[in-house]
Amino acid sequence: MIVIHPKVSGLLERGGVPGLREALQTAVELEHAVIPPYLYALYSLVPGDNSAAAEIIRSVVNEEMLHLTLAANLLNAVGGRPVLDAPDVLPRYPGPLPGTVADGLVVGLAPFSVPLVRDTFMAIEEPEHPEDYGPEPAMPAREPLTIGQFYRQIRTTIEGLGEGVFTGKRDRQVTTGFLPGAIAVTGVASASQAIDTIIDQGEGTRTSPWDGTDVAHYYRFAEIVHGRRLIRFPPEQRWAYLGDPIIVDPAGIRDVPVNPTLAGYPAGSAAQRACRSFNYTYTTLLKALHATFNGTPGKLRSAIDIMSSLQQQALDMMAGTTTHGVPAGPSFEWQPTD
Amino acid sequence: MAAAGMGRSTRGVGEGESLVSYLNPLRLHFAGSFEAAVSTVNNDPVHFDNTRFQPSYAEPATGTALNGSFNPRGSGDWRLHDCQVTSAFLADGAPAPGTDPVLACAVADSDDRAPAKLVDLDPEQQLVSQIFAFELRIAMASGATLLRGEFAPAAFMDLWDRARAVPASGPGAGDVAAGAMYQSVLTRVRWGDVSGSPFLRALRRASGARLSVKFNVDGFGKAPGDDFLRGRVVGTIGPAAPGEPRHFVAGRQFMAAPGAGGHFFVPAGGVNFCAAAVDHAARRVYLDLGNALPTSVPGGAPADLGDLALHSAGGVAPLGVLPAARYTDPGWYPATAGVAVFPPDRPLTGAELAAVSAGPLALAAAPSDQGPVVISEPDTGLFVRADQFVYRLNPGESAEVPLFATRFGQPYAEAGVVTVPVPEQLQPNSPLAPGQAPPVAVPADALRYPARVVTDKRGKARLRLRAADPGRPRDYIDGQVYALCPVLEPVIVSPGDPYPFNQWNFVSVLVWSGFAPDEPLTWHGCIEPVLRQYGNLYPVMRDFLDLGDYEQVCAHAERLADQFSRGIDDPGSMPVTRDLSAAKREALVRWLTKPGDDGKPLLGEPRQPAAPAPPLPEPDRQVPVQGKAAAASRRPAAQRRTRLTGGTR
Numbered sequence: 001m002i003v004i005h006p007k008v009s010g011l012l013e014r015g016g017v018p019g020l021r022e023a024l025q026t027a028v029e030l031e032h033a034v035i036p037p038y039l040y041a042l043y044s045l046v047p048g049d050n051s052a053a054a055e056i057i058r059s060v061v062n063e064e065m066l067h068l069t070l071a072a073n074l075l076n077a078v079g080g081r082p083v084l085d086a087p088d089v090l091p092r093y094p095g096p097l098p099g100t101v102a103d104g105l106v107v108g109l110a111p112f113s114v115p116l117v118r119d120t121f122m123a124i125e126e127p128e129h130p131e132d133y134g135p136e137p138a139m140p141a142r143e144p145l146t147i148g149q150f151y152r153q154i155r156t157t158i159e160g161l162g163e164g165v166f167t168g169k170r171d172r173q174v175t176t177g178f179l180p181g182a183i184a185v186t187g188v189a190s191a192s193q194a195i196d197t198i199i200d201q202g203e204g205t206r207t208s209p210w211d212g213t214d215v216a217h218y219y220r221f222a223e224i225v226h227g228r229r230l231i232r233f234p235p236e237q238r239w240a241y242l243g244d245p246i247i248v249d250p251a252g253i254r255d256v257p258v259n260p261t262l263a264g265y266p267a268g269s270a271a272q273r274a275c276r277s278f279n280y281t282y283t284t285l286l287k288a289l290h291a292t293f294n295g296t297p298g299k300l301r302s303a304i305d306i307m308s309s310l311q312q313q314a315l316d317m318m319a320g321t322t323t324h325g326v327p328a329g330p331s332f333e334w335q336p337t338d
Numbered sequence: 339m340a341a342a343g344m345g346r347s348t349r350g351v352g353e354g355e356s357l358v359s360y361l362n363p364l365r366l367h368f369a370g371s372f373e374a375a376v377s378t379v380n381n382d383p384v385h386f387d388n389t390r391f392q393p394s395y396a397e398p399a400t401g402t403a404l405n406g407s408f409n410p411r412g413s414g415d416w417r418l419h420d421c422q423v424t425s426a427f428l429a430d431g432a433p434a435p436g437t438d439p440v441l442a443c444a445v446a447d448s449d450d451r452a453p454a455k456l457v458d459l460d461p462e463q464q465l466v467s468q469i470f471a472f473e474l475r476i477a478m479a480s481g482a483t484l485l486r487g488e489f490a491p492a493a494f495m496d497l498w499d500r501a502r503a504v505p506a507s508g509p510g511a512g513d514v515a516a517g518a519m520y521q522s523v524l525t526r527v528r529w530g531d532v533s534g535s536p537f538l539r540a541l542r543r544a545s546g547a548r549l550s551v552k553f554n555v556d557g558f559g560k561a562p563g564d565d566f567l568r569g570r571v572v573g574t575i576g577p578a579a580p581g582e583p584r585h586f587v588a589g590r591q592f593m594a595a596p597g598a599g600g601h602f603f604v605p606a607g608g609v610n611f612c613a614a615a616v617d618h619a620a621r622r623v624y625l626d627l628g629n630a631l632p633t634s635v636p637g638g639a640p641a642d643l644g645d646l647a648l649h650s651a652g653g654v655a656p657l658g659v660l661p662a663a664r665y666t667d668p669g670w671y672p673a674t675a676g677v678a679v680f681p682p683d684r685p686l687t688g689a690e691l692a693a694v695s696a697g698p699l700a701l702a703a704a705p706s707d708q709g710p711v712v713i714s715e716p717d718t719g720l721f722v723r724a725d726q727f728v729y730r731l732n733p734g735e736s737a738e739v740p741l742f743a744t745r746f747g748q749p750y751a752e753a754g755v756v757t758v759p760v761p762e763q764l765q766p767n768s769p770l771a772p773g774q775a776p777p778v779a780v781p782a783d784a785l786r787y788p789a790r791v792v793t794d795k796r797g798k799a800r801l802r803l804r805a806a807d808p809g810r811p812r813d814y815i816d817g818q819v820y821a822l823c824p825v826l827e828p829v830i831v832s833p834g835d836p837y838p839f840n841q842w843n844f845v846s847v848l849v850w851s852g853f854a855p856d857e858p859l860t861w862h863g864c865i866e867p868v869l870r871q872y873g874n875l876y877p878v879m880r881d882f883l884d885l886g887d888y889e890q891v892c893a894h895a896e897r898l899a900d901q902f903s904r905g906i907d908d909p910g911s912m913p914v915t916r917d918l919s920a921a922k923r924e925a926l927v928r929w930l931t932k933p934g935d936d937g938k939p940l941l942g943e944p945r946q947p948a949a950p951a952p953p954l955p956e957p958d959r960q961v962p963v964q965g966k967a968a969a970a971s972r973r974p975a976a977q978r979r980t981r982l983t984g985g986t987r
Contacts, residue, residue, distance in 0.1 A: 047881060177896055270564040277373070277419065283481070284449045291450075301900065305452035305910035308882065312413055315881055321411060324563055336481020337444040338419050 001126035002097060003104040004145035012157045017165055020157050021080035024071060027154070028082050028293075029098035030147070031068040033091040034124055035061060036332040037107050040256075041121075043314040044111035044329070049252025053112065053224050056246075060125075060217045063201045066179045070194040072293040073174060074154070077185035079167040085290035087334035094259050097124070099150075108259045109329060114248060118225045125218040127203035148203040155195045163187050174297040178304060209239055224248070254318040256329040264331075271317070271328035278313045278330040280338035281306060360521075360550040360576035361587050361615040361624045361677065364429040364540055368445040369672035370421030372555055372571040374456050376467075377412035380875040380915060381969070383461040383775040384768045387814040388871050389951040396877035399964060403956050404770050407964045408560050409567060411878045414914045416456040416469050421445040421571065423476070424673045426537040429544065431620060431679070434537040440476065443484060445575075448473035452909040454489075457916050459728055459848050460819045462765050462778050462812075464969035466493035466728045466846045470916065471909035474524055474551065476538070476575075484532050485542075487524030487549060491907065492585055493728045494518040495842055496629050497966070498610045499600035500556050501636040512601050512967025514636050517556035517610070519629040523584045524549040524575075545577035550584075554629040554676065557637020560965060570637040572628060574675045581796075583725040583740070587626070588797075589615040589747045590699055591721040592713045593838035601967035603841065607712035608632055608643055609701060611840050616694055616747060621685035623648060623657060623694065625701070628676025630713070631665065639668045640676075643712065644703040648680040650690065651697025657690060658682050695746065716838045719746035722755055722826045724801070729847045730906075731785075731805035732920045739801040739845055741791065741824055749797030754827035756790050757801060760844050760975075763821045767972035769964075771954045776812035778819050784808035784849050785820045790827075801845075807852035814871075816919060817850035841975065850919035859929040860942025861888050868922055872913050891930075892938040899930035 008026050011019035042057040072082040083089060091098055094108030105123050110116050128146045145153065158165060166187050173184035185191050204216035214220065215230050222241070223230050229243025257264075262279060265272035288303040314330050316322040379385055382404070385395050397405045423443045426434035434441065447454060454472035458464045468491050475486035500517030527547050532538035541549070553573025559565030582588055592612045594605035603610070612630035616623050625648065631640035646665070647656035658680035664670055665678075686694065700714035722743040729737050743750035761779035768775040784806045791799040801824065808818040823844040829837040856863040866886070873885030883890040891898065901912035902923050918926075934940045963971070970976055 268564065270566060273419065273564070273568070277417065280449075281453070284451070287449055288451070301910070302451050304897070308910075309413070309415070309452045312878060312881055316411065322566065324566065336449065337446045337477050337479060338417070 001105070001123055001128070001146050003101045004099055004147070004150045005101050008099045008150070009145055009153060012153050017078065017161065020078055020154070020161065020165070021075060023150075023154060023157075024075035024078065024080055025083060026099035027071040027151070028068065028075060028084065029089055029091075030100075031064060031071050032084065032089070033097045034107070035064050035068075036091075036093065037109055037120065038064065039310075039314070040109040040329060040332075041112040041116060043311070043318050044254045044256050046252040046254060046319075047315065050112070050247075050249055052244075052246045053117075053248055056220045056224060057112075059214065060121075060220060062179075063217065066181050067198045067201070068289075069174050069179055069182045069293075070185070070198055073182070073185040074158075074191055074194055076168045076172040076293065077191060078158070078161075078165050082293040083290065084293065085287045089286070090332065090334050093332065109332065110258045111256045111329075112248075112253050114225055117221050122218055122221045122225065125202050125216070125221060127218060146203070148199045151195045151199050155192055158191050159188055166191075169295075172293070172295050172297070174292055174300060176297070176300055178300065254327050256318050256327045260329045260331045262331050262333055262335075265328065270322060270324040271326055274313065274317045274322045274328060275331055276335060276338055278310065278317065279333050279335035281310050281313060282330070282332055283335050285310060358550070358577055358579035358582050359587050359589075359615065360552045360574040360578075361589060361613065361626055362550075362576040363427055363431045363617060363620060363622070363624070364544055365574050365576035365677070366426035366434075366440060366537065366541075367424045367572070367574050367673060367675040367677070368421050368553075369424050369570070369572040369675070370445070371419040371568050373415065373417040373419060373568050374558065375412045375415040375417075375567050376409060376456055376458075377414050377876055377878065377915070378407035378409045378965070379877060380458070380461055381407050381464065381965070382768050382770050383766070383812075383815060384771045384954060385875060386461065386871060387951070388867060388874065389814075390953055391874045392953050395874070396880075404964075406877070412567075413453075413878055414455040414457060415453040416447075416472060417453050418445065418447045418474075418571065419568065424675075428537060428540055431622070434535075438535050438537050439478065440484065440535045440537045443476050443478055445573075446475050446477050448475070448486075448909075449477075449481065449483070454909060455911075455914055455916075457914070459493075459730070459846055460917065461815065462775065463763075463819045463821070463846050463848070464765060464966060465497060465763075465842075465973075467966075468493040468728055469520065471907055471911070482530060484530045484535065484538055485527055485549075486530075487527035488907075489551065490522045490525055490584055492520050492522035493846075494520050494555070495585070495727075496611045496840070497842060497970070498603040498605065498629075500610070500629075501633045501638070502641060503634045504636065512963040513558050513560050513965040516558065516602055516966060517554060517629055517633075519552060519554045521550075521552040521585050521587075523578045524551055541575075541577060548578045548580065549575055550578035550582075551575045552626070552628070552675075556633070572672055572675045574626075574628070574677060583723070583742050585725050585727070586723055586742075587613040587615055588742055588744055588749075589613045590623075590715055590719075591744070591747075592625075592630070592699070592701065593716055593840060594713050595838065596841070601963065602970050605713065607710075608641075608703070609713040611842075612713070614699060614747075616691075618691065621687075621691055623680040623686070623699070625678045625680060626676060627660075627665075627678055628671075631671075631676060640665050640671060642666050646678075646712070647702045647704075649700045649702055649711075650693040651700075652693040656702070657686065657694070698746070715746065716829075718829070719744075720750065720826050720829050721745070722750075722753075722824050723843055724824055724845045727843075727845045729803065729845070730916070731803065731847060731849050733784075733805055733807035733850065733852045736802055736804045737847075739803060739824075741793070741799040741801055743793045743797045743799070743826060749793075749795070750826075751793055751795045751797055753793045753797070754790055755793065755799055755801075755824050756827060756830070757787055758823045758825055760821045760823040762975040763841070763844055763973055764819055764846075765969045765972040766974075769968055769972075770956070774954075776815055779821065780811050780818065781808055784818060785822075785847055787822065803845075803847060805847075805849040808849050810851050816917070816922070817848055820847045820849065821845070822847065848917070850921070853919055853921035853925070855921075855925040858940055858942075859925055859932070860940040861891075861929075862942035862944050864925065865929050865939075868918070868926065872915075872918075876914060888941060895930045895933075895939055899927050902926045902930070 200211040209219040226241035231243035292299040472489035497518040501515040504515040558569035597604040597606035614625040698715035764778040870886040904911040
């Protein structure tokens with residue numbers, strides 16, 4: 001599992017409103033930082049092949065976009081200013097995710113593999129007690145935190161601060177039909193609902209892997225590892241990985257590099273040019289999302305256009321179409337001009 | 339010269355007043371790369387026929403199969419890469435100080451939206467590719483933007499065979515050797531903190547919310563390699579004035595005579611069409627050779643034509659010389675964008691200026707300045723051009739084409755302009771099925787316009803185009819495409835004495851067919867054929883969904899409805915190809931947003947399927963030249979090697 005840094009936990013315990021805002025900015029960065037590794041693995045799957053695994057990752061990415069939006073809505077609701085348009089917001093791959101301990105889980109950019117899903121993706125989404133769905137244990141102040149516990153602590157902090165903490169302007173809230181579940185956060189109740197959505201979709205509820213519409217991310221990834229869908233099994237409706245098979249065909253995975261960097265590609269090569277171009281579009285996306293979460297919610301439409309462009313550029317790089325036949329991968333680095 | 343419709347020169351912009359347009363003392367130059375990820379499945383008209391479409395048309399061409407040409411997965415993206423400001427000049431002609439931060443800036447595309455798009459007008463008019471949704475900015479390396487503006491959509495012009503040392507056929511031929519230029523204005527210009535830049539402060543003072551931009555493109559890499567889909571771009575940005583043309587310089591027009599061979603245009607004298615502006619205040623001539631000097635290799639330095647001397651008609655000595663050693667230097671073209679100043683080292687004398695104003699300018703090339711003329715203005719100095727020259731019209735719509743007539747760069751007032759159809763510039767042919775492409779420019783009466791208009795005292799006229807429903811003259815391709823050429827009456831002369839003419843100087847118009855959708859709108863009714871055709875011609879969409887699959891379309895209904903609703907200037911506008919009529923787009927959006935009881939857009943009843951047409955056999959031959967060169971070669975004008983001689987034939 002990933003472990004949130006005690007410093008972040010401390011912000012929530014003792015930081016008051018500024019600490020809450022800082023912790024929520026960490027949440028924004030964390031939700032963003034998990035998306036590139038998921039996308040990199042997703043795009044390494046040859047379109048049409050390994051479609052079940054691809055669909056699982058794609059569905060998780062869509063919900064991570066929702067979580068990013070909800071984290072930004074939470075931060076805006078408490079009078080904060082989400083920051084996504086700065087180079088230091090970007091994680092380094094490989095490296096720890098934002099807000100997590102440095103000697104914990106290392107996350108990178110790698111082509112799809114079952115070990116990647118098992119050792120990294122499931123670890124990101126792992127609940128504190130994945131094997132049982134029992135009641136939440138009492139949380140010692142200095143114990144390491146999972147993402148889910150981190151969000152529960154945020155909820156506790158918000159509840160402690162009360163309705164008076166919601167000083168943000170309503171028109172900064174992002175709600176859209178493109179992201180079902182993106183609710184406006186205006187008070188303790190809606191904040192709690194937004195946090196529940198994030199936790200339940202990531203880890204499941206305390207009693208079930210089912211988040212209401214699907215199994216939670218952790219269990220969705222586990223389906224890939226087990227090679228079977230997670231289903232409720234009669235007669236006791238117990239959950240088990242006994243559903244339809246999820247077959248991974250290694251021939252349908254592109255042989256793309258692990259943790260590529262712009263500087264690592266040969267200077268002037270088509271791969272380096274394509275990587276740079278991708279990174280510029282990616283930086284453009286971060287600027288568009290920043291604008292979306294900072295008073296122009298209508299910019300989300302533009303951000304979605306940019307995501308489509310990113311997808312196509314990544315697929316073309318990985319297929320070798322734009323890289324002189326050599327499979328290459330994007331590095332997700334800050335590139336303010338191209 | 340015919341007497342009818344004789345106009346007169348009047349005083350106007352440029353004579354004793356400040357120069358406008360990028361061809362100006364106050365300007366910056368930039369150089370770098372462009373990317374044109376054009377989609378090529380729609381390069382063959384017969385690919386529009388859903389009944390004969392084959393999955394192989396979505397695959398790249400091979401040595402013997404045409405398939406979907408060289409880039410079937412193209413997104414249509416138009417991008418700039420590695421473009422740097424290379425020089426900047428202030429209004430007095432002096433270079434901007436070396437400390438001016440603009441000299442370290444990039445010229446970049448948008449950091450705010452999806453990439454711009456490069457789009458053909460029609461499969462049967464592929465030679466006016468337009469850039470849409472292009473935001474251009476000048477930015478520091480940190481990304482801080484010093485100015486940004488919207489590039490008004492523009493098509494390329496003055497397409498020619500620029501690189502000489504390339505084979506006439508094979509992978510290295512055709513588009514790779516081509517050059518062309520784009521000229522437009524940046525509108526809605528927004529300025530960042532330019533307090534540290536004397537150049538940008540001066541540009542803002544001179545121009546404010548609108549700028550003029552022109553860039554030359556060449557060396558496009560069409561074969562797989564490090565330069566695939568990329569080429570060289572070198573350009574100029576300067577001030578703009580509201581009344582001036584957006585897409586050409588209303589200055590001195592150098593007209594190239596056609597030479598033999600080539601795919602697009604080979605100028606007989608080696609130098610392509612170009613324009614000059616005379617700065618009466620500073621007593622200098624600014625000549626833009628950026629898309630006019632040939633190169634030896636694609637994207638290389640200008641080839642050696644000898645020293646280039648600018649002459650006025652009555653002058654004995656040249657007005658100045660551009661030495662071959664200078665312009666063949668690899669650093670010259672990126673640093674100047676081909677803009678040469680005459681005389682380079684002194685103002686024109688009063689007598690020289692008078693001679694410049696009174697008669698044609700000519701450029702001579704030779705080891706000595708008495709060498710042969712390589713390009714010149716026509717003797718009469720008369721010129722007319724449509725500013726915007728590409729139109730898309732729905733039935734019942736009209737457009738006013740702005741025409742500008744000049745004589746030696748001055749407004750040419752009270753001149754008759756006749757408009758002549760030039761369908762021979764269109765490309766009604768199919769590489770896959772020669773002879774089977776639908777006809778163009780019929781019915782003629784679906785596009786109406788006055789036979790003659792007269793310029794006003796500013797040399798301007800408006801040619802009103804009115805579109806009627808052309809019916810379905812092309813069956814599986816919507817609408818019809820037309821080409822019209824405005825011609826000044828005084829230059830209509832006998833066919834034996836042709837007036838210098840730029841073959842690309844004409845107006846292209848796509849008129850869409852009327853569309854009466856079935857009601858209620860259903861997938862099996864009128865929706866599926868439209869979406870399936872788009873999906874066929876733009877295969878990259880399959881990364882997202884199969885537009886021929888009802889369930890997948892339903893799953894993406896909200897997003898599709900959004901994108902089919904967008905304006906043509908929006909980077910996310912669908913179809914990317916911008917070739918769907920307003921009526922069809924409206925029907926699609928209405929269908930997508932009016933679900934039935936099951937929450938999905940209406941499916942309807944399947945129709946009796948038409949018997950599939952037999953697929954077209956691949957020709958048993960080597961794949962010929964592709965891309966623009968293939969389109970250009972399919973013009974009747976190219977096949978007949980005709981050219982307009984006054985426009986009355």
